[in-house]
Amino acid sequence: MQENYLAKWLNGELTEAELAEFKKSDEYAAYQRIIEASSSLKAPDFDTGEAFMAVQNQRTLKETKVVQLHPFKKFLRVAAAVAVLVTGSYFYLNTLDETIATQYAENKEVVLPDDSEIVLNADSEISFSERKWDRERNIDLEGEAFFKVAKGKRFTVATKSGVVAVLGTQFNVEHRGDFFEVTCFEGLVSVTFNGKETQLPAGSSFMAINGNVVEARVPGTTVPSWMGKESSFKSIPLKYVLAEFERQHNVHVETQNIDTDQLYTGTFSNNDAQLALKSISVPSRIKFKFEGNKVLFYAENTP
Amino acid sequence: METNLQDNVCEEEVFGSIFKANSKTVFNYIYYKFGNEEKAHDAVQEAFVKLWENCSKVAPEKAKSFVYTVANNMYLNVIKAEKVRLKYADKTLRTTHESPEFLMEQDQFQEKLDLALNRLPENQRTTFLLNRIDGKKYAEIAEMEGVSVKAIEKRMHLALKSLREQIDGI
Numbered sequence: 001m002q003e004n005y006l007a008k009w010l011n012g013e014l015t016e017a018e019l020a021e022f023k024k025s026d027e028y029a030a031y032q033r034i035i036e037a038s039s040s041l042k043a044p045d046f047d048t049g050e051a052f053m054a055v056q057n058q059r060t061l062k063e064t065k066v067v068q069l070h071p072f073k074k075f076l077r078v079a080a081a082v083a084v085l086v087t088g089s090y091f092y093l094n095t096l097d098e099t100i101a102t103q104y105a106e107n108k109e110v111v112l113p114d115d116s117e118i119v120l121n122a123d124s125e126i127s128f129s130e131r132k133w134d135r136e137r138n139i140d141l142e143g144e145a146f147f148k149v150a151k152g153k154r155f156t157v158a159t160k161s162g163v164v165a166v167l168g169t170q171f172n173v174e175h176r177g178d179f180f181e182v183t184c185f186e187g188l189v190s191v192t193f194n195g196k197e198t199q200l201p202a203g204s205s206f207m208a209i210n211g212n213v214v215e216a217r218v219p220g221t222t223v224p225s226w227m228g229k230e231s232s233f234k235s236i237p238l239k240y241v242l243a244e245f246e247r248q249h250n251v252h253v254e255t256q257n258i259d260t261d262q263l264y265t266g267t268f269s270n271n272d273a274q275l276a277l278k279s280i281s282v283p284s285r286i287k288f289k290f291e292g293n294k295v296l297f298y299a300e301n302t303p
Numbered sequence: 304m305e306t307n308l309q310d311n312v313c314e315e316e317v318f319g320s321i322f323k324a325n326s327k328t329v330f331n332y333i334y335y336k337f338g339n340e341e342k343a344h345d346a347v348q349e350a351f352v353k354l355w356e357n358c359s360k361v362a363p364e365k366a367k368s369f370v371y372t373v374a375n376n377m378y379l380n381v382i383k384a385e386k387v388r389l390k391y392a393d394k395t396l397r398t399t400h401e402s403p404e405f406l407m408e409q410d411q412f413q414e415k416l417d418l419a420l421n422r423l424p425e426n427q428r429t430t431f432l433l434n435r436i437d438g439k440k441y442a443e444i445a446e447m448e449g450v451s452v453k454a455i456e457k458r459m460h461l462a463l464k465s466l467r468e469q470i471d472g473i
Contacts, residue, residue: 007459010434011441030467037409037416038435042390043331043338051330051344052322055351 006031043055092133101125103144104250107226112163117148117156121174121226122247144174146224161208162193169202179240181207185222209237215236232267238284241268242297245280249273251290254300258286312366313357321366322351328437329374332447335429337378338387338421346374372448378412387421387428389436412470419469427462 001018008014009022009031022028102108102120109212110118110126113133118126131134137155139147148170149155157164159175162182169187174180180198182191189200193208200206205216214233223234233242239260247251248270267285269275275297281288289296312318325346333343350370354361370388420428426448433439433447441455448455 004453004460006463007441007456010459010463027467030471031463033412034466035435035468037413038431041336041432043432043436044343044388044390046327046330048326051326052319052346053390054348055322055345057354058348058352059355066408139309206323274437 033283097127097140098130099125099127104247112150114150114152114288115148119227121145122250141173141175143176144172144226146170146227155185162191165190165192169201170223175244176240178210179208180204181216183216183224185224203279209240226270229270230267231270234265235263236265237261238264241280246275249276250293252294254294255298256296258284258297258299308451312361312363317363318351318355318358321354321363321370325367325370326351328433328439328447329370329453331437332371332429332433333374334376334377335387336425340376346377349377368446368449372449375448387432389417389420389432415470416429416466417468423462423465423470427458427465430458431462431466434459 001123002014003022004013005018005022009019013021014022086291092301098121100108100110102122102124104123108120109122112118113127113130114137116137117265118139120126122143122264124145126142126145128138132138137149137153138158139155141157141159145157146156149166151167153167155166156175157173159173159180161175161178161180162183162252164171164173166187166189169189170180170185170226171187171189172183172185174182180193182189183205184200184202186202188202191198191200191206193213194211195207198206207214207216221228226248231248233244235242235258237260238258241264242253242260245268251273262284264280264284266279268279274290277288277290280286281297285300286297289298289302311373312321312446329350330347332341333346334340337343353373354366354370393419420431423431429442430448433444434441439447441452441459445455
């Protein structure tokens, strides 16, 4: 008889000879009986529909949980990213220098953290580090500004041409292209130009044009003239005067057949362009044509 | 099977048909093993909720063995088999012509069978009952249990053999 013949018999897999032999055995009847009786066995009742409902309920329960968890996780992720960005940019911005600039025909007054005051003339820019101000009073300047420095530690104004250092005073610094001028109105100012230091007492000026130190006029006022809405010059090449006119009145200047290196001494108004043009043209013996936003200076003898 | 044509258990319809085709057998399977209806109900729940959660990872043709594996693992080494209580289909209508002696003798036999079934090792009982009650083929049982068909034939053979010995001995 083959292996597991009872299982084979039940499955109808016995050969006829085997089946005949099995039927002759004493146990056959007993097996037959067991199979008969077990065929009427029943498992406990099971309601498929009910069980399915239960599974559905549990599913939605679990799904609801997932839905609730998800946005919170998302929110946390977004919140973390925002926190990193905010702190990052806070530290970054903190290290950035403070920058203040003026446009053409604009003046601006700035009060520094130590109550020092700066008045910016037209088309000028200063920058300084607010964070480091307590340790180091340093201003970078491009253009022209008047400084009223509160007493305290060394105060420096750095321009591309030279560095001005003071302890507490009032002074004006102008640096435009190759023109560099420092005027001291109160106290003592130290100007370092081309590695050479010059002490500037109150009521004196230091001026350098094109890298050469030139003798400067002596200011007769306590504040720079531009702060009184005027621009005054003493033996200054005309091109710098015209450039200043351009800045103060926001008017485009063109020249024709005139010597812009001739020296000019005088004052022009920063409020009235017509008046200013006359103040410039009459002493220099040149003519001008003023149209809209443009002014053309030309020699008297050209048509 | 019709579900083979679909490729996603996540489809409500596919899931429903898998449930209809297998839930009763999962229930019986666990019940034959441990004799505990509550545990069998829980196993059905667990198995099909797990199937739904993993519906995208389980191919429909693998869903059947997936649910049996989950149900089986759930109680692995956890509970001891209790007494398996099975009912007998009501045969009174069919057997009205039998003599009272025969009926009594039959009742006694069924009692003996019950006792003998409960004395079987769990895997033999499960195999025997899945075949006798649920009409499962040896191959299907082998798939559920994760063993070879030959192993199932062996269990079936041994189950029948010890049932007979037990009943004769009682």
